[in-house]
Amino acid sequence: MSIEPQPNSPSNLPSKAPQPAWKRWAKWALFVLIVVLIIGFTWRHFHPAGAANKAAGGQGKRGGPGMNQPMPVQTKVLTSGDLNVYIEALGSVVPRSSVTVHPRVDGELISVNFNEGQIVKKGDLLLQIDPRPYQVALTQAEGQLARDQAQLIGARQDLVRYQSLVKQGSVSQQQVDQQQALVKQYEGTVKSDQGQVDSARLNLTYSRVTAPVSGRLGLRQVDVGNIVHASDANGVVVINQFQPINVTYSIPEDNVQSVLKQVHNGKTLSVDALDRAQKNKLDSGVLKSLDNGIDATTGTLKLKAEFANTSENLYPNQFVNVRMLVETQHDVTLLPSAAIQRGAKGTFVFVVNGDSTVEARPVTLGSVDGDNTGVISGVKAGEQVVFDGADKLKDGGKVKVIQPQTGGEAQGAAGGGAHHGHRHQTAS
DSSP: OOOOOOTTTTGGGGOOOOOHHHHHHHHHHHHHHHHHHHHHHHHHHHHHHHHHHHHHHHHHTTTOTTTTOEEEEEEEOOOEEEEEEEEEEEEEEEEEEEEEESSSSSSSEEEOOOOOTEEEOOEEEEEEOOOOOOOOHHHHHHHHHHHHHHHHHHHHHHHHHHHHHHHHTTOHHHHHHHHHHHHHHHHHHHHHHHHHHHHHHHHHHEEEEEEESSSEEEEOOOTOOEEEEESSSSEEEEEEEESEEEEEEEGGGGGGHHHHHHTTTOOOOOOEEEETTTTSSSEEEEEEOOOOOTTTTTTEHHHHHHOOOOOOOOOTTTTEEEEEEEEEEEEEEEEEGGGOEEETTEEEEEEEEETSHHHHHHOOOEEEEETTEEEEOOOOOOOOEEEEEGOOTTTTTTTOOOOOOHHHHHOOOOSOEEEEEEEHHHHH
8 A cells, every 4th residue: 555645744845955155154254344343433432542542652662753852850959058957846835833722711702803814913812711700810819919918017027026025035035936937937828829819810811812923814613602621622723824834845865965965055945836737836935944864765855945925825735846946057058858869779869960961869968957958968069950850760861951830831731732731741
């Protein structure tokens, strides 16, 4: 039995012709080209500066413009002059004297005769304590003294009579001796009474509390109506002496010898007190005293300077920056501190030669005064050194000396094109 093939059988479908290979490769090539174009367009659109820099860099490597050109720098011709040698330290302001006013006697405070913060002089009345109890005590002591003085007068008169009667034999010598001892007794009693009178009078004086020193008063610690005692711990008010005023500060023991040298030569060292930013000078004074020993813990010596403080810029317990002038060195080569370079072999500066080349010359530095540094060796007055642009220099490199920009030139550079701004930035 034969089986006929079905019309829709897979074996009866026409077979599809295979696609040529070059068409498949063309499709892949077109796809890759489109991807490359998209990437290139994106890179050029978002990184134009990078492409330009790469192009410029390639030209530079091939010997384009900018190769071996002199570097723009700013220089200064060295001079010689005086150099002040300072020692700087952190100091604390302390009053010349600080006194806590205490009453000398107990009693009710009936009046306060000062204002807080007021400047007073020594002897000014500050407080008044109720004087009535002490006036009564004085009156009692004076009465006791008057009574005993009268008894002493009577005993002395009796002694004179007994001495005359003993010569006549009317009284015995024993009575004379007893009367003489009684006179001595009354004399002692009168002397004791006089002490009681003086003590009562002194206590009456102490009821008026006066300023023991001149200075500025602080805040009042008690009010009128309170009972004050001589044993009160806080006292009534504190007086600090402002004019003159002292500043204490410490210096390293390495600097002690230079200070002692000047002190032993009889020189008075000037001291300036500056604010925290070291921009404003608060007052000027002189060194008054040195401590008698170096602190073994910190290795420092404490010094005290005195300031007139006429403007009252210095306040007790205020922290200030202290700058003490130790000596003034004469005929010293002054080097701008900005010109100093530091490397593996130490400090050096770039000296400009006559052929517009620079020489890296080692220098030995001395003391520093503001923007100038003293030079011990390495350069001398009259030589030209680089103080701006030295970070791009090498020993033997060519330089071009330019002048510092003025305000108008800086504004013109800011308004110019991009290539001009880049040039001025490099020069600065």
